[in-house]
Amino acid sequence: MAVNSQQGANPAEFVFPRSYNFPPFFSPQPNALTLQAQLKKWSLFLQRYCKHHHIFKLTIIEALDTPLFHNSTLKKRLSLKDAKAVIDYMASKEGDERAEWLGSEKSEAWIWWRKPEEWATLIATWVEDTGQKGTVLTLYELVEGEATEKQEFHGLDMDVLRKSLNTLVKKGKAQVFGTGDQQGVKFF
Numbered sequence: 001m002a003v004n005s006q007q008g009a010n011p012a013e014f015v016f017p018r019s020y021n022f023p024p025f026f027s028p029q030p031n032a033l034t035l036q037a038q039l040k041k042w043s044l045f046l047q048r049y050c051k052h053h054h055i056f057k058l059t060i061i062e063a064l065d066t067p068l069f070h071n072s073t074l075k076k077r078l079s080l081k082d083a084k085a086v087i088d089y090m091a092s093k094e095g096d097e098r099a100e101w102l103g104s105e106k107s108e109a110w111i112w113w114r115k116p117e118e119w120a121t122l123i124a125t126w127v128e129d130t131g132q133k134g135t136v137l138t139l140y141e142l143v144e145g146e147a148t149e150k151q152e153f154h155g156l157d158m159d160v161l162r163k164s165l166n167t168l169v170k171k172g173k174a175q176v177f178g179t180g181d182q183q184g185v186k187f188f
Contacts, residue, residue, distance in 0.1 A: 011076040015043055015050045016067075026076035028085065039089040043098055046090065056157040059108050060084060110160070114152075119164035122153050124173060127187045136177065136184045139165075 019025045019041050049068055050056070060083055063069055070077035078086070087109045090099035097115070102108040114122070123142065127133060127152045130147070141147070143161055148154045153161075165185055168174035177184045 014049065017041070017048075020045065020071060021074065023076050025072055026071065026074070026078055026082075028082055036094075039086060039095065043090045043095050044088040046086065046111055047098055050111040054155060055111060056160050057102070057110055058087075059109060060087065065076055075162070103113040112136060116160065116163040117167050119153055119156065119160060122151070122169045123164065124168060124187065128151070133187050136186045139176075139183045139185060140181070 011142075012047060018153045025041070027037065029038050046068070056066075061080065063079060064077060064083060081093050084106055087101065087106070089095040090111070091097060091101060091109070092150070098112045100110040100112065102110065126148070139158065139161055143156045143158070156164075162176075162183075165174055165176055168187070169176060172188065174185050174187045177186065
C-alpha cells in the first residue's frame with residue numbers, strides 16, 4: 001500500500017464505522033439493492049480511511065492484509081476479487097469516480113478522497129487568498145513549503161498534484177513550466 005504519512009496522522013485516532021464490526025460487511029451481499037448500499041459504505045469507508053492516513057494510491061494486494069480490508073478481531077477480510085469490486089464501483093460514475101485504476105492489471109488504484117479537480121480548487125483558492133497569482137511557484141514549494149504547512153494539500157503526492165494542476169491548465173488558469181524536479185507553476 002503506497003502510504004504518504006507526512007501529515008503525521010495518528011493511526012490510533014481513526015474511528016472505524018460500525019459496519020466494519022459487522023461480519024456481513026466483508027461478504028458481498030446477494031441482493032442487488034443491499035450490495036449497492038454495501039459498496040457505497042465501502043467507498044465512503046475507503047475515502048475516510050485514506051484521507052485520515054494521507055494515502056493517495058493503494059496497491060491492492062498489499063492493502064488486503066491491513067485494517068483497511070482485514071478486521072483481525074472478527075477474523076474477516078475482503079478477498080482480492082471483492083476488494084477489486086469495491087474499487088471498480090468507486091471508479092464508476094455510480095461510485096462518483098472516487099477511484100482510478102493504474103494500468104489494466106487492476107493492481108494499483110488512486111483513491112480520490114479529493115478528486116484532482118477538488119485539489120485544484122483548494123490550491124487555486126490558496127493562491128488567490130495569498131495574493132500569488134502571476135507568481136511562479138515550484139511544485140515542491142506548493143506541497144512541501146513552509147507557506148503551505150497548514151493547508152490540506154501540504155504533503156500532496158506529486159503525481160496527484162500534477163493531475164490537479166493539469167485541470168487548471170486545461171481551463172487556462174495555470175501554466176506548468178520545466179521538467180522533472182525543476183517544475184514550477186504560474187497561476188492566472
